Amino acid sequence: MQTLVTDYECDRLRLSAEMAIRFAVALDISMDELLKPQVGRARRAKPSRKVLRRLELIESLPSHQQQTVLKTIDTMLRGLRSAS
DSSP: OHHHHHHHHTTSSOOOHHHHHHHHHHHTOOHHHHHSOOTTOOOOOOOOHHHHHHHHHHHTSOHHHHHHHHHHHHHHHHHHHHHO
16 A cells, blocks of 8 residues: 555546545545645644554444444543543
8 A cells, every 4th residue: 555655646647536546535534635735734643553453353342342432432531631
C-alpha cells in the first residue's frame, strides 16, 4: 500500500475517482481536503492504531456485548472528566 501511495504522490500514477474516494474514506477526510490540501492548516487528531484495532474488536462483538463495553467506557470517561 505504501508503494501505491508513493506512486500517486510522485505522479507516477493518476488518481482515479474510485481511488480518491477510497483514500478520503480511509483518511476520514473530505474529497476537497484530499484534492486541495491547504498548507499550514491544522489537521484533526486521528485515533491511534491501538484504539482503531480495539474499535474493530468491539464492532465484531454481538450487539449486547458492544453495548456493555460502550457503557463501561462511557462510565470510565465520565469519572475521569469529573476527577480533573
